[in-house]
Amino acid sequence: MAWDFETDADFQAELDWIDHFVREEVEPLEHVLGSPWNIHDPLFKRLVPPLQAQVRERRLWACHLGPELGGAGYGQVRLALINEILGRALFAPIVFGCQAPDSGNGEILAHFGSAEQKRRYLQPLLNGSIVSCFAMTEPQGGADPNVFTTRAIREGDQWVLNGEKWFASNARYAAFLIVMAVTDPELGAHGGMSMFIVPADTPGLIIERNVGIADDPQATHAYLKLNDVRLSADSMLGEPGQAFVVAQVRLGGGRVHHAMRVIGQAQKALDAMCQRALSRSTQGSRLADKQLVQEKIADSWIELEQFRLLVMRTAWRIDKYQDYLKVRKDIAAVKAAMPKVLHDIAARALQVHGCLGVSDEMPFAGLIIRSFQMGLADGPTEVHKITLAKQLLRDYSPETEMFPTCHRPTAARAARAKFHEVLQPLARAEGDA
Numbered sequence: 001m002a003w004d005f006e007t008d009a010d011f012q013a014e015l016d017w018i019d020h021f022v023r024e025e026v027e028p029l030e031h032v033l034g035s036p037w038n039i040h041d042p043l044f045k046r047l048v049p050p051l052q053a054q055v056r057e058r059r060l061w062a063c064h065l066g067p068e069l070g071g072a073g074y075g076q077v078r079l080a081l082i083n084e085i086l087g088r089a090l091f092a093p094i095v096f097g098c099q100a101p102d103s104g105n106g107e108i109l110a111h112f113g114s115a116e117q118k119r120r121y122l123q124p125l126l127n128g129s130i131v132s133c134f135a136m137t138e139p140q141g142g143a144d145p146n147v148f149t150t151r152a153i154r155e156g157d158q159w160v161l162n163g164e165k166w167f168a169s170n171a172r173y174a175a176f177l178i179v180m181a182v183t184d185p186e187l188g189a190h191g192g193m194s195m196f197i198v199p200a201d202t203p204g205l206i207i208e209r210n211v212g213i214a215d216d217p218q219a220t221h222a223y224l225k226l227n228d229v230r231l232s233a234d235s236m237l238g239e240p241g242q243a244f245v246v247a248q249v250r251l252g253g254g255r256v257h258h259a260m261r262v263i264g265q266a267q268k269a270l271d272a273m274c275q276r277a278l279s280r281s282t283q284g285s286r287l288a289d290k291q292l293v294q295e296k297i298a299d300s301w302i303e304l305e306q307f308r309l310l311v312m313r314t315a316w317r318i319d320k321y322q323d324y325l326k327v328r329k330d331i332a333a334v335k336a337a338m339p340k341v342l343h344d345i346a347a348r349a350l351q352v353h354g355c356l357g358v359s360d361e362m363p364f365a366g367l368i369i370r371s372f373q374m375g376l377a378d379g380p381t382e383v384h385k386i387t388l389a390k391q392l393l394r395d396y397s398p399e400t401e402m403f404p405t406c407h408r409p410t411a412a413r414a415a416r417a418k419f420h421e422v423l424q425p426l427a428r429a430e431g432d433a
């Protein structure tokens with residue numbers, strides 16, 4: 001019977017190396033660099049590539065990929081153990097070659113790209129020499145592809161794209177964008193939309209403005225306009241009408257990878273909370289000795305461990321089935337649980353740090369905002385809860401009787417009938433006595 005929570009010693013040695021490397025070499029980067037996707041920044045070029053070289057040398061580069069694409073082919077369980085360490089540091093994903101949205105874009109290029117598309121876009125993406133953008137959301141469309149209006153029309157040997165995209169992360173640094181557009185309005189979202197690869201320097205592709213998040217100085221989410229963007233006929237990624245399928249392949253893995261990294265972020269907040277509780281005394285005792293603070297620590301640990309187990313089991317099921325459709329329910333559950341876990345633990349850590357906690361000198365307010373981002377990016381929590389509930393309901397059928405199956409009088413009647421032969425003599429004996 002296989003039911004195991006152990007990490008084998010060889011892989012634990014890798015995890016120990018990653019943990020040390022991330023704490024010592026990678027975490028400091030976020031204090032001196034801007035956006036992790038700004039690979040063009042001269043300081044980035046000096047500081048990050050030498051670390052990436054060490055990761056490559058250690059054969060830990062792009063661990064989300066199989067060996068055929070230059071990754072280690074570790075599978076999702078091992079990836080989860082790595083990602084929860086990488087989650088601690090803003091720059092860790094780019095140093096390890098597994099940052100979103102490039103990891104997901106690489107995955108769909110590998111799955112659906114032509115040989116030429118792979119040569120031109122996938123290879124440099126995997127090498128880390130370019131970054132990319134995924135532009136699906138529309139300002140009027142949000143999470144609902146049924147109302148997307150960005151249109152691609154075939155004109156001779158070209159595709160012509162017109163429309164608007166919203167919150168296209170890292171478009172300003174990207175070498176190319178993967179854009180979802182309507183190719184046949186008659187067929188609706190599932191058969192009438194296609195994916196296109198748009199080089200960032202294509203005339204007509206305009207960044208209207210870059211939108212920032214809360215007080216983050218890096219405005220990296222683009223409001224895009226596509227005005228008569230002309231693309232060659234071979235710019236489509238996948239088959240005509242296949243955009244929905246392509247997006248699902250991309251998002252399935254991406255959602256779990258985000259969750260793996262969120263474990264690391266929440267753990268960082270819990271570590272800080274515990275350290276503060278032991279360090280700070282007020283009204284005659286340490287915070288750690290006050291029961292209401294102890295409750296915060298205990299609740300945080302329980303919630304984080306529950307979430308971690310859910311993520312690990314989901315990772316294990318992805319490895320087992322090799323089919324995202326079979327783990328849709330699990331991925332939806334992970335996606336829906338993730339923002340609350342991060343929010344609640346970061347909020348408690350903030351509270352335990354008092355005014356220091358709320359200040360811009362600590363990371364907690366940023367983590368709380370990030371929890372909201374996690375509840376929106378790749379689809380809002382509500383939509384994932386709906387998916388989860390629908391998937392769960394498939395395993396049930398309606399009551400056949402007027403009263404529910406667990407109705408106690410009905411169950412007791414059935415039990416009496418089942419044990420009739422034993423119960424009847426006993427009842428008779430009691431009556432005689």
Ligand SMILES: Cc1cc2nc3c(=O)[nH]c(=O)nc-3n(C[C@H](O)[C@H](O)[C@H](O)COP(=O)(O)OP(=O)(O)OC[C@H]3O[C@@H](n4cnc5c(N)ncnc54)[C@H](O)[C@@H]3O)c2cc1C
Binds near residue numbers: 221
């Ligand atoms: C940090 C970040 C990065 C992002 N990066 C990208 C990117 O790179 N590319 C890209 O294409 N998009 C990106 N997005 C956009 C993201 O996909 C959208 O935010 C998401 O799909 C929701 O769309 P919306 O924000 O327009 O919200 P809306 O669709 O307007 O929804 C607003 C709210 O309504 C509620 N709601 C929506 N649907 C339902 C429902 N069915 N039932 C009940 N309540 C519902 C939810 O509370 C939801 O938050 C990013 C978003 C964030 C926050």
